[in-house]
Amino acid sequence: MDHYSKDGCDVYPIIVPAQNLKTINFFLVKHENGLSLIDAGLDDETCWNALQLELEKNDLRLEDITEIILTHHHFDHVGLVNRIVSLHPIPVFASPLSVPRLKRDPQFLENRISFYDNVYKEMGCGELGDKQIQYLRKSIKKNKHQAIQTDIKEIKNPHFLHYNVLEIPGHAPDHIAFWDKKRNWLFSGDLLLEHISSNAFIEPDENGNRLYSLVQQRDSLIQCSSLQAAIVFSGHGDMIENPNDLIAKRLERIEDKAHRFLKLIQNGIATVNDLAETYYKKTYYEQFPLVVSEVVSHLDYLEIQKKVNKDFINGVWHYSLPSNIKV
Ligand SMILES: [Zn+2]
Structure with a gap:
C-alpha cells in the first residue's frame, strides 16, 4: 500500500531506497488544517525527487506544505529542510533538545567532543579513540553547512496539531514521536525498525554526563507497546502493523x-x-x-x-x- 487514509487524514509515505537502512522514509500528512511533512530525508537529489514525485502524484505542490515536523536531529531525517524552507518559508517544529543539534551550535559540538574524548580514554580505547576524536573535530568544519538556517520552533506542549507528542529518547536524546490517537497511528522515527534493531547511541546530557541511552531506549519501547498502535510509521524499512511482537523481540534482544x-x-x-x-x-x-x-x-x-x-x-x-x- 502506498497511501494510508482514515477519518479525514491521509498519509503519503516517501520511501527512498538506502543500503543498510533498507529505505529512508518521511511522510506527507494531509490533515484538516494543512499538510505536514514529518521528517525530511537526506540532503540529496534522490530524496528531493522522491518528494516532488509524491507531491505530484497526489495533486499537491511544495507550496501546499504548511509545516515541517522533526522526530529527531539525525542527518537522514532533516536533509531537505533548508532546501524546502529556502523555496517556501514555513515553520519547522522540533523538540527543544533538537535545537542546538540542528543549529550545530559550536559550544554544544565542542562539549560533545570532549565528552567522547573522555569516554574513549576512560574505556581504554587508546589510539582508536584518539582517531575518532580527530575525525569528529574535522567533521565540525566539514558539516557546518548542514546547520538548519531557519528558526526552529520548539514543541513544548504535549499536544501538537492532532498528535500527542511522546518523548522517546534512546536512539537520540531529542527523539520524539507523534501519536495520532484517533487513528492509532504512530510516527516514531527510528525508535522501532522492522528489519534491524535501532541503536541506542551514548550521548551527554546538558551537563556533560552520560545518558543511560539503552535504559531510555528500553523505556521508550515499553511506552510504545502500551499504545497498542495499529501502524507504526517508521523512519527506515517497512511500516509496522501491530508492533507489539516486534517490540517484545527487541526488548528480548537487549537482555540477550x-x-x-x-x-x-x-x-x-x-x-x-x-x-x-x-x-x-x-x-x-x-x-x-x-x-x-x-x-x-x-x-x-x-x-x-x-x-x-x-x-x-x-x-x-x-x-x-x-x-x-x-x-
Ligand atoms: Zn534514521
Whole structure:
C-alpha cells in the first residue's frame, strides 16, 4: 500500500531506497488544517525527487506544505529542510533538545567532543579513540553547512496539531514521536525498525554526563507497546502493523546481549575496549563509535541493575561481577 487514509487524514509515505537502512522514509500528512511533512530525508537529489514525485502524484505542490515536523536531529531525517524552507518559508517544529543539534551550535559540538574524548580514554580505547576524536573535530568544519538556517520552533506542549507528542529518547536524546490517537497511528522515527534493531547511541546530557541511552531506549519501547498502535510509521524499512511482537523481540534482544557481555566479564574481560574487541572482532575496527556505544550502553544498563561493579584503575574503568551475580 502506498497511501494510508482514515477519518479525514491521509498519509503519503516517501520511501527512498538506502543500503543498510533498507529505505529512508518521511511522510506527507494531509490533515484538516494543512499538510505536514514529518521528517525530511537526506540532503540529496534522490530524496528531493522522491518528494516532488509524491507531491505530484497526489495533486499537491511544495507550496501546499504548511509545516515541517522533526522526530529527531539525525542527518537522514532533516536533509531537505533548508532546501524546502529556502523555496517556501514555513515553520519547522522540533523538540527543544533538537535545537542546538540542528543549529550545530559550536559550544554544544565542542562539549560533545570532549565528552567522547573522555569516554574513549576512560574505556581504554587508546589510539582508536584518539582517531575518532580527530575525525569528529574535522567533521565540525566539514558539516557546518548542514546547520538548519531557519528558526526552529520548539514543541513544548504535549499536544501538537492532532498528535500527542511522546518523548522517546534512546536512539537520540531529542527523539520524539507523534501519536495520532484517533487513528492509532504512530510516527516514531527510528525508535522501532522492522528489519534491524535501532541503536541506542551514548550521548551527554546538558551537563556533560552520560545518558543511560539503552535504559531510555528500553523505556521508550515499553511506552510504545502500551499504545497498542495499529501502524507504526517508521523512519527506515517497512511500516509496522501491530508492533507489539516486534517490540517484545527487541526488548528480548537487549537482555540477550547484556547477558553475553556479563558472561565475557565473568571470563575476565574487564574493559570496554577488550569487550568490544572480543565480541565484535573485525566490526570493532570498522564501526568503532557504534560498537563502543553498544558496549557502554549495555554496561550502563547492567550497572544500574547492580549486575556489574566497576573500578577505576590507571585511568580506565574495569568491570567485574559482584559475588552474588551468577550468569
Ligand atoms: Zn534514521
